[in-house]
Amino acid sequence: MSAENDPAQRVAIGISFGNSYSSIAFTTGDGKAEVIANEDGDRQIPSILSYVSGEELHGGQAKSQLLRNSKNTVAYFRDFLGQEFKSIDPSPCHQSAHPVDHESSIAFKIQDTEEDKENTVTVSEVTTRHLKRLRNSASDYLGKSVNAAVITVPTNFAEAQKTALNKAAKEAGIEVLQFINEPVAAVLAYDARPDAKLADKILVVADLGGTRSDIAVVASRGGIYTFLATIHDYEVSGFVLDQVLIDHFAKEFLKKHKSAGDPRENDRSLAKLKLECEAVKKALSIGTSANFSVESLAGGVDFTSTVNRSRYDLLANKHFTAFARLVTHAVEKAQLDPLDISEIILAGGNSHTPKAASALAYAFPESTTVLAPSTSPTAINPSELSVRGAAIQASLIQEFELEDIEQSTHPMVTVTPHLSHAVGVLCISADESSGIFNPIIDAETPLPVRRTAIIATPREGGDVLIKLAEGLRHIKITKPEPKAKTEKEPSSDDDSDEDSEEEEERREKTWKVGTVLSEAALKGIKKGGKVEVQINISADLAVNAIFREVGGKGGVRGILQGGKTTQNGSA
């Protein structure tokens, strides 16, 4: 055991354990995360286990068993972990082994041995087996026995669920170094790219998964991330998108073969339809049209059809706009404006769909970048975002003692005061009404913080006044013409009036000057010289500012202590 807990002996990977799919990744020597393919060559490994006369099938092989052997196939079990039977939604398991109540936890009744009898397998046991398979795949790939991992979880994963997952992982021989939230893992995956620039920004991570969608508004300040709001939704998901296609093809089928009966009314036909529809959905993310072909769909009739992307977009438009609405709700919940959002990161398997990205791009102003494969060529594969983040985090912390990690993730360290307003300088004019506020440190920046700004001076140099102030973000709305009332775009009926009105108005992000903090004078600036301002704000809101000319000597230093000034002097 000691060898396993010894940080030097650790081989750590990142695991993204989802309801529908899981993935594993490791970090190469040069700090790049690489997603590991399992024995079948899958990078997205279905979180499904199936038992055929005592043999355990996993991943894609198990998924195909949903057709023939659905009773002994366990799927969509992640969210059941650590829950009680009364609090779960078993509907995704309709076509696989059904969950049952078992000693205040959840279990599945499956034939997992060669004997012809049903065994009760608890959800934590299923998870252990699943993680064991993932671990084996990673060990085979790396040629080293993997014994530790960082695992991503949704932001609403309760402590009991984490404990249950930790236990299941331990039994699978994996020491869980840390649980990290999926949205942050996605942000980290983007920020860890070598060409990524560290900027203060607010981003939205929109995860459109198989059984649920999760939206998180994250403030990224100097590489430190803070959640501002999260929303979870179980209505908008990959399932409903599949359902759209299922209904479409079922209708097509009925049109041609009336006598064969509705394939949706037969369990096996439905399972076939569902599997094929998922494949069609994936194909439509890549190509503009996709073939649908199932042998003996219903009543022994083979069925082949095609669907093009615009058709699918039209059919599923309702759900994509609902998804975009969900994102705007999350932004509202964080008490922000769409203009505040500089990036939207699309995550989850269904984010490959171009329409998902375009629906979001439509709902947000142009200043917001949507990071999805269809909108940005540099985007990372959305299915791999969280596992990449987990792998990067794993490589960062694998050398630490577990105790160290625990201490660092303790609320003592993580709970931090955040600036409620931006802090910046007034330019052009010192007058509060006519001066233009330029933020140096944005709102929601965790304290303590240190930032430097280089500011231009009047062309002729001379003496300047540096006025530090708090800034209030203000959305300026200008209505260009009164006839803006008429709806220009024939948007779909789901689009609310509010949305279209927003399109008409010109909305701008401006700053209003709040409380003035301090004034400082720098004298005798050279012609064309620049001024460097360094602001240190400590956790108790004390401000320590240093003003100096770039390349010059000396300078002015001022301290505002905890809100009260007591001391100032020359630096």
Added chain:
Amino acid sequence: MTSVQINLPLPVLPQGWAGEKDFKSVGQLSQANDRNIEPVGPHFLAHARRKRHKRTFSEDDRIQAQANVKKVEDDDAGEISEPEDPLMLQREAKDWKGQDHYAVLGISRYRWKATEDQIKRAHRKKVLKHHPDKKAAAGGTEDDQFFKCIQKATEVLSDPVKRRQFDSVDEAADVEPPSKKEAQKGNFYKLWGKVFEAEGRFSKKQPVPKLGNEKSSKPEVENFYNFWYDFDSWRTFEYLDEDVPDDNENRDQKRHVERKNQNARRKKKTEDTARLRKLVDDCLGTDERIKLFRQQEHAQKNKRRFEKEAEQKRLAEEATKAKEEQAKLTAEKEAAEKAEKAEGKKAKEAAKNAAKKNKRVVRAAVKEANYFHSGGDAPAAQIDSALNDVDLIITKIDNEELAALTSKLNGKKGAGDITAIFKDEAKRLVGAGKLKEGETKSLA
């Protein structure tokens, strides 16, 4: 974090602005919101480091920078930075047996711990420096002796068999066992630990157990000494063999030398085993833990003995106590019996007296009842039979019944009443089977 660039110019200092040392504070920051930051990413780690060690930004920057610099040095330093002994550079290649191969390659700080990779890299570095072509180009002599030394050293160290032979006799890697005085100064574990670590390199069994420290458990310590008393060494002494002369010169001479070598090897091996044995003995002799364990064992044994004795004592005490109790009980019982006996006598006497008195009363009652004769003076015969009957009754009934009868008779004056009482009594006795029907004629 790169600095923010602001391209708008700063305002010109207004006329008459004045502040103490050019700084004037005006307001204060608004209250901050407490939020949870996500414990993820390199920048969070930096934040956690600062917060946990209570460092400021600049302090943390400085400490991290120092740590990074040190790391680079360690990586780079290693095998190349060892200074070369000028005497070593003068060595002749033919004396290769006497040279310290590790020192030649500049990895004497690693010695037997050096990995194959380290040896290879060290060799390459040395070759680059000492290659004869380079020396010639620098205008030096054609002296390639040291280069040959390097080649020889690499030849020995990169062949596992030859390297073991050399390591076996590599005295520079040995650690002198500490003297008793040194070990007593409190660094017993440190000093001896190094000795055993060095000796452990000869073990066929790996890993070698560690000496441990004062907190090691008894099985650990026992395992350690057992290991060293059963030490299985691969150490050989072929390296110190005398050179065997070429076979075509003299076969006898060759065989003689070979035999001599064999004997020398065996002798050295025995000596080495004895040396190691003594070493372990010395260490064991001064190991405080062994003493402690012995004391503990002793204490354990004593404790058991004390417990046994205490148990026996307690049992004996209990036995005597029980005996005393028994005696006390018997005495009490006897006294009680005696008292009871006396009481019984008295009661009997009293009962007798009472009975006498009762009898008298009964007889008197008969008289009162006119000897059960109805009307007039009773005839003698009647008196006689009545008295006889009453006496019969008295003899048949016991004292209590007599007392009851007496109480009934007491206070009764009427002859009829008394007669009725007697009749009742007679009937009762008949009923009880003590008296035969018609035996008391006078009461019939």
